Amino acid sequence: MSTHILTSDPTGAPPRTSSKPPGVLRRVWAQSEGRVGIVLTAVVVVLAVFGPLLAAPLTGYTPYQFADRPFAHSGVFGTDNLGRSVLARFLDGGRLLLLYSVLATALGMVVGGALGMLAAYARGWLDSVIMRLNDIVLAIPQLVFALLAITVLGPKGWVLVVVIGLTHAPRIARVARSATLRVINEDYIRAAEMYSVPRWRIIGREILPNIAGPLSVEAGLRLTYSIGAIASLSFLGLGMQPPTADWGLMINENRIALSVQPWGVLLSVFAIAVLTIGTNLLADAIARATAQTTVEE
C-alpha cells in the first residue's frame, strides 16, 4: 500500500486512505473511448427509459394503435407490418430489452462472482467441482443453450433473464476466481483470518472490494453480450412476443419490407448498434482505467 500513496493524483488531490484506486470514473472519462462510450450508452438509455412516455404524445398513437395501412409512409417514419406507428413502437421498444439485459447481467454477476470467489477461497474439492461444472456449461454455445431452454420452458421474460444470466455466470466465475487468487495471499486477508472474521464476511468485505476492477470490466462486457443475446432471440421470434413493441422483434416483423419501408428495421438496428457499441467502448475504457492503476501500483 505504501507505493500507492506515492502515485500522484493528476488533479493534485490529497492521497486517500481507502484501498480503492482513486478516480476510476475520471480515468474512464479521460479517454476518448470512455467519453464516446458513456455518451452513446446514455443516449440510448434515456431513449429507452423516457421513450415510452413520449410515444403517444409525440406521434398521436400508442404503440398498439393502428395508424394507417401496413408499410405506409404517413407520419414521421411510416407504419409497420400491421399499420402501427413505427416511431411510437420504436420509442417504446427499448425498455424491456434494457431491463432484461441489466437483470440478466446482474444475475450472472451475482451467481458467477459468488461461485468464483468461493472456488478461489475454498480451493480443494469445492473449487474442482465448481470449475468442472463451469467447463460443462461453457461447452454449449450460449445461444444454443438459450434455445434449448426456450424449447422446454417457452419464450417468457423470466426464462430469457435466467438463461442468459446463468450462461454468463461461468465466464464471470473464471474472472472472479483468478482475480481472487491474486489477492488471497495479501496480508489484510491473513489478518482478517487471524481475527477469525467469518468467511462470508471476508469474501464480502475484504475480497470483493479488491476485485471490483476486473469484475466491473466483466460486467460491462457481459452487459454488451446480454443486450446482443436478448435482441438476437427477439429477432429470431423467440424472445419478446407480439404484440410487444421491441427493437429486436420489430426487425423480425418489418424486414420483409426493408426495400419499401426501411424505417421499421433501420431505427431499431441503429439503436441496438449504438447501445452495444457504447457499452463495449465503456467496458474497454474501464479495462484500461483499472489496468493503469495496477501498473502504477
Add this chain to the structure above:
Amino acid sequence: MIAKLIAKRLAVSVLILLAVSVIVFAATLLLPGDPARAILGQQATPERIAALNEQMHLDQPPVVRYFLWLGGLFTGDFGLSTSANAPVAVLLGERLGNSLVLMALAALISVPVGIAVGIFSALHRGRRSDSAVTWVTLALAALPEFVIGIGLITLFATSVLKILPAVTMSPPGQPVWLIPSQLVLPTLTLALVVAPYIARMMRATMIEVLDSGYIEMARLKGVPERRVIFRHALPHAIGPVAQVVAIQLAWLAGGVVVVEFLFRFPGMGQALIDAVNYRDVAVVQAVSMIVAAVYIVVNLAADIIGIMADPKLRSAAA
C-alpha cells in the same frame, strides 16, 4: 510427457461431452405434452399411440431412454422429428453440409484477414491508422451478428446497391454453392463478426512480442525488418492467437444460427429455429449435441496447439 498431457485433455473433453449430453437429454424430461400424439395428431387411436411410444422407447424409464438415445447418437440415429415425421438424421444430413460450407468460408476469410489487420495495426502502433483500426474493430466486436447482417443487406441488396441477393435462392435439395452469389453476404457477416476479435488479439500479442528483447536484438544485428516480423516476431505471436482463433471458430458453430435465419439459408441453424418454434425436441437435441461436439473438438484442437507451441508447458510436462 506431452502425450500424457494431451491424453488427459482428450479424456476431459469426452467427459464434458457426456455431461453435456445428460443436460441436453434432461430437457426432454421437463417437456410437457406427448411426442407420439404430436406426430400422429389428435385423431390417433390409443393403440397407434401406444405402438409409436414403444417404437420411440417412450414406455421405458428415463435412464434406459438416455442410453438408447446416446447409443443412437453414435450410430447416426438421432430419433424421430415430431414436426416433420421423419428421422432427424435425414432432416439434418444435407443441412449440416450447407452449414459447414458457410462456416469454412467464413473461417478461411476471417482468420488471415484478422491476423493481417492485427499485424498492420501493431506495426503502426499509436498512429492514426492504428487508432482507426482499434475503433472499427471495437465497434464491430460489439455488434450482434444480425445487426451486421442487416447493415450488409441494406448496403448491398436492397436500399443502397442491389448487386447481391438478400436471401438464399436455392430450391430445397440443391447444393447451396451452385449459386455462389447467395453465399457472399452470409459469409461476409460471419467473417465481420469473427475477424475483429482475432485482429485485436493479434495486435496486442504482436505489440508485446515487438517490445521483447530478442526483437530488439535482431533489429540491432541489422536483420531486415521484413525478416524480423515474419521470422522472429510472428511465430511467437501465433501461439496465444491460435487460442482466440479457436474460440472464434467454435463460436461460429452457434453464431451461424442467427445468420442462417436472417438469410433464410438452408442449414442446421435454420432447422434449429424451426424446431424450437414447433417444440420439436428431437431435432433441438440433435443440433445442440452436434454444435456442442464441434465446439468441444475445436477447443480441444486449440489446447493441443497451445500445449505443442508453448515451450514452458513442454518442459513443465516433461
